[in-house]
Amino acid sequence: MAENMFLFWGSGSIPCWKPMIVLEEKGFGGYKNKLITFSNKEHKGEDVLKLNPRGQVPTFKDGDIVVNESNAICEYLECTYTDKGTQLIPTDKAKRARVLQRMHEAAANMQQKLVLDLLYYFFQTKEEDRKEEEVAKKVEAAKEELDRWEAYLGETKAFVAGPDFSMADVWFYPFIAFSVRMGLELEKFPNMKAYYDKVTARPSVQKSWPPHWKEEPAKFSPFKGRI
């Protein structure tokens, strides 16, 4: 089946990484793909635009079926190939409820508080224009968010929605890996540290690890010493 699949993706993009982990977990490693370069605006290229008029990655095709939104691809793959590879959304009612809750909790909060509010402030505001009180408020919100997940992991002693790796981890973990690259020191979050090491070692995560992260360190680390 993997030979009928095609993914356009960018290295280090969290929206791309999520379905890439799912593809590996479901046993579709070896799917056809094209790594696009954001700096060359290849996501606005004709081949992407033909399938995705928004000109964004991930852009994904499974035979004739096109699905482009990151979370939609994840759910499409799980619902369509439920019995293949790792079951990422449980069928048991209570377990599924917990996985769905943590999936959407990660989607709603991690992106907003760690990436859009905090990290983008560093990206988009020149050092001389940054207000320390603004930074402090955003750091506080990011910390509070991380503390919540640290507590969840303290309860499960395993993955974010229970004893098994699930779609909630697919939607949560890339934000932690990205934050670590941005200087987050996990020593202050011991449950998350153990979790990070365990998930990082998964073959699905290793196979989909952003290639440019392997090659070069991050150019700056705004989270270091702050969170």
Place this chain on the structure above:
Amino acid sequence: MAENMFLFWGSGSIPCWKPMIVLEEKGFGGYKNKLITFSNKEHKGEDVLKLNPRGQVPTFKDGDIVVNESNAICEYLECTYTDKGTQLIPTDKAKRARVLQRMHEAAANMQQKLVLDLLYYFFQTKEEDRKEEEVAKKVEAAKEELDRWEAYLGETKAFVAGPDFSMADVWFYPFIAFSVRMGLELEKFPNMKAYYDKVTARPSVQKSWPPHWKEEPAKFSPFKGRI
């Protein structure tokens, strides 16, 4: 089953309205509920916090199962009660792919471009501090987004993901209803106008219509004459 369900909700909150439409569509009208008042900070009350430490609504319980994130409640209800009431996520692979795509496309873009970027700019920036070029850029992005959906509706001539009402409409329509309340003139979007009238008339939407919208007009209408 509805007698085992309990929802804390706020009037006019899009995250609350989505699962409320689902509850009606799935035939759970009459579920127990409590309308909280944001201005009294009732979402930070003990009864909500006990179930939802984030102190947010919607907060939802189905027997012993607690699900709080808006999108998670929607998916939980559909997956758990697939055969009850309206089927909101199709089982056919291609149809499901389209519904998932439009669900997440609405979640990712409508909230960001219409609410967070544009509307909050009006809410949070005093009139004398607003920059016309900033407003113009945000209005342009909101218009472009609406044009996309206008085109989708031109293709389907029915609902946003095809001929049938689906979860994609649940995740999309409240943004349109909210925008209309904020002054959006649908005359410029004829497909969306027909769609708005049709969905507004659905019993599930009528039964869950924000009560304070019936009682009082919006205090201001920033979209009027702009989009």
